[in-house]
Amino acid sequence: MWSILDKITEQVTKFSTFFGQLWYILVFVFRLIVVVTLGGAVYGDEQSSFKCDHKHDYCGTICYNQFAKMSHLRFWGFQLLAVTFPTVLFHFFSLYISSEIEKINELEKAIGFDPDNQKVTEIDGKERELKKISRKKKAVGKVKTKKVYSGGSIKEVQVTNKIYVAYFISTVMKLALEAVFIYFSYTLYYIEDPRCKYENALADHETIPKCDDSFVDHVLMNRVPPTYTCTDDGADFRTACATSGALGWENAVVTCFPSRPYEKTVFLRYMNILSFVCLLLCVLELLYMPIKYMLRKAYHNRPKKAPQTVYIYRNPPPEMNWGNDTASTAGESVVNRRSIAYTETKP
Structure with a gap:
């Protein structure tokens, strides 16, 4: 797995900008590796250690499903798979374009093409090959050469406008997917502190919580509460909790206690903040690429002074x-x- 990721990263970073390379580091090192190595230790017993003040296990299962509609680890695994999918697509597309350029170079060598004079030494009997080369060049586009630092040395990489366009599209896809999964994280895991609803009814000795409605509080600084109030949300809850114990049909409430809430809160905030930082990097890269293109075009189209003898x-x-x-x-x-x-x- 790691060898495949290494090949994909090496291929894609040849064409990426500084912001793109920083995005790869954050995704593959600070998100993927952290989830794979530390996620299991933190969330390995999340359901078995989720205890409720009810004697029936069925009620605890229903309350856990209400508390965590989807496991954090499974959600982050699916998120990382989705946001890296555009990178994988661009990897295979750039490999395809590079292979087509290599085929063109081999065909030109086979028919005796002179790259300096842009001519064929002998044309007789080579019309078919020339048409084939012409079609491939038209499909690939104008080929340029740029120098990049890869594998500990400076290498020359052949690029085309199609590669740049494909990379821009992949960055747009990454931005959209990052935004979508940040929204999903909010809808799945934001749990409002119940004291916020009854702030005026709190006793004098109780601490009034900070109940902000800001983006930072709801998304980036989301938390796993030390206690969770499981309430009546339908027939499943009534069947498992309300009718199996001393609780009545109305106003049935079960208090549950997640395991290691502080540790999971740190992990959750860490992943949410990194997701938002990666989204900002995608925005910066989308702004940087057209600005760089326009500046380079303006530089090449600048009026040149007449040479003086x-x-x-x-x-x-x-x-x-x-x-x-x-x-x-x-x-x-x-x-x-x-x-x-x-x-x-x-x-």
Whole structure:
């Protein structure tokens, strides 16, 4: 698995920007590896250690389903699989374009194509190959060469406009998927503190919680509560909890206690914050790529100054004596006129 990820990362980073490479580091190192190595230790007993003040196990199962509609580990695994899918698609597309460029180069060598003169030495009997090369070049597009740092050395990589467009589209897809899963994380795991609903009815000795409605509080700083109030949400709860014990049909409430809530809160906030940082990196990359393209295009289309001819004479002819236009120094005399320089070195 890690060898496959290494090949994909090496191929994609050849065409990515600084923001894209930072995104890869955060996703594959600080998100994927953390979930694989530490996630099982934190969430390995999340359901078995989820205890409720009810004597029937069925009630605890129903309350756990209400508490965590989807396991955190499964959600993050699906999230990482989805946000890296555009990267995998771009990897195979760039490999396809690179292989087509290699095929074009091999065909040109086979028919004796001279890359310096852009001509074929002998055309007779090679019309079919020339048409094939022409079709492939049209499909690939104009090929450019750029230098990148990869594998501990600087290498030349052949790129086309299609590769740049595909990379831009993959970045848009990554941005959309990051945003979608941040929203899913909020809808699945945001649990409002029940004291926020009855803030005015709290006793004097109870601490009033911080009940903000901001994006940071709801999404980035989401929390796993130390206690969870399982309430009547339908027939399943009534069947498992309300009718199997001393609880009545109305206002049935079961209090449950998740295991290691503080540790899971740290893990949850860590993943949410990194997801948001990756989303910002995608936004910055989408802004950076067109700005870089426009600046490069403006640089190549800038008006160029006409070349000036400069003549330097050590022993000038008499007819080039321009009198007052001569600037003299101790060892030489220089004449500048109409972009012409005249230099004389005295013995």
